[in-house]
Amino acid sequence: DIQMTQSPSSLSASVGDRVTITCRATQNIRSYMNWYQQKPGKAPKLLISGASSLQTGVPSRFSGSGSGTDFTLTISSLQPEDFATYYCQHTYSTTWTFGQGTKVEVK
Amino acid sequence: QVTLRESGPALVKPTQTLTLTCTFSGFSLNASGMCVNWIRQPPGKALEWLARIDWDDAKHYSTSLKTRLTVSKDTSKNEVVLTMTSVDPVDTATYYCARIYYSPISGWSGFDSWGQGTLVTVSS
Numbered sequence: 001d002i003q004m005t006q007s008p009s010s011l012s013a014s015v016g017d018r019v020t021i022t023c024r025a026t027q028n029i030r031s032y033m034n035w036y037q038q039k040p041g042k043a044p045k046l047l048i049s050g051a052s053s054l055q056t057g058v059p060s061r062f063s064g065s066g067s068g069t070d071f072t073l074t075i076s077s078l079q080p081e082d083f084a085t086y087y088c089q090h091t092y093s094t095t096w097t098f099g100q101g102t103k104v105e106v107k
Numbered sequence: 108q109v110t111l112r113e114s115g116p117a118l119v120k121p122t123q124t125l126t127l128t129c130t131f132s133g134f135s136l137n138a139s140g141m142c143v144n145w146i147r148q149p150p151g152k153a154l155e156w157l158a159r160i161d162w163d164d165a166k167h168y169s170t171s172l173k174t175r176l177t178v179s180k181d182t183s184k185n186e187v188v189l190t191m192t193s194v195d196p197v198d199t200a201t202y203y204c205a206r207i208y209y210s211p212i213s214g215w216s217g218f219d220s221w222g223q224g225t226l227v228t229v230s231s
Binding site for chain 1: 224
């Protein structure tokens with residue numbers, strides 16, 4: 001199975017900061033990468049599909065990049081509502097996996 | 108409007124079989140490219156993809172759990188059912204169903220709609 005490794009597992013940041021989360025796959029997954037945001041007690045929310053396609057209604061401060069094995073989720077200017085846990089997830093091959101998550105906390 | 112809702116027992120005893128139902132609306136699982144997935148999340152831990160059933164009745168399972176999982180659909184009722192055999196306390200988690208669809212033009216959509224999740228506790 002393809003494994004996804006996210007880094008960091010957690011980070012502390014302030015409102016207005018630029019935040020970058022990375023995800024590495026154990027093999028080439030082309031652009032079959034999605035990113036989700038999850039807040040406590042809630043279902044995850046899809047932010048980005050196909051590595052870089054922003055979902056309708058998601059603020060433009062979120063962006064995704066990468067292909068192959070290395071991917072990045074960037075929040076250009078962190079807002080109070082962005083403190084949450086973020087997950088990467090691939091849709092390459094027939095069995096799928098999530099990364100272990102990155103918790104973005106208040107500094 | 109797409110909605111999904113999970114239902115099933117809140118408490119299951121070890122070694123028993125867990126059966127969960129996902130009831131959905133706003134889309135058809137007969138439509139080409141449409142799929143429903145099961146995903147779980149143990150308390151305080153990461154998401155884990157479990158299984159997927161496709162519009163053409165193809166089924167795919169997590170490698171680590173495939174011997175214990177079965178997914179099926181009833182398109183007349185707009186339901187997808189997941190059964191998990193021989194449950195153990197480590198299977199305690201919130202179980203979600205989520206939709207994904209495939210387009211030959213844009214590829215996989217990502218899990219764009221989720222149920223609210225149902226917490227299942229495995230304990231004697």
